[in-house]
Amino acid sequence: xxxxxxxxxxxxxxxxxxxxxxxxxxxxxxxxxxxxxxxxxxxxxxxxxxxxxxxxxxxxxxxxxxxxxxxxxxxxxxxxxxxxxxxxxxx
Numbered sequence: 001x002x003x004x005x006x007x008x009x010x011x012x013x014x015x016x017x018x019x020x021x022x023x024x025x026x027x028x029x030x031x032x033x034x035x036x037x038x039x040x041x042x043x044x045x046x047x048x049x050x051x052x053x054x055x056x057x058x059x060x061x062x063x064x065x066x067x068x069x070x071x072x073x074x075x076x077x078x079x080x081x082x083x084x085x086x087x088x089x090x091x
Contacts, residue, residue, distance in 0.1 A: 002051045004085040005058045011071045011078045012043035046070055049085065058082055 013019050019041050026040040048065075052058035062080050071078040 002053060003055075003058070004049060004051050005055075006083045006085050007046075007048050007050060007058075007062055007080050008083075009046040009048070009062070009066060009070060009078060009080040010043060011046070011066070011076050012041060014075055014077055017075045044070075055082065055084070 021042040022040040025042065026037060029037045050058060050061060052061060059082060066078045067073055
């Protein structure tokens, strides 16, 4: 039996990495009068669907996908949420 999953992936810069895009957004917000906004960090949000035999396999595949394609593990962190979409699909 194969289960379909919805994955929501969040990729952010590591805290030690400078974020020039976040700095630019923070500056723009201050120019608009939002002086109370601090430490803006910019990241990526990705959604995808995948099929796997079980949740553990889906998580292992997502870790590989994130490490190899969606995030740069040297400068970025990632986390994901995994939600089953179906109880089972015939293989």
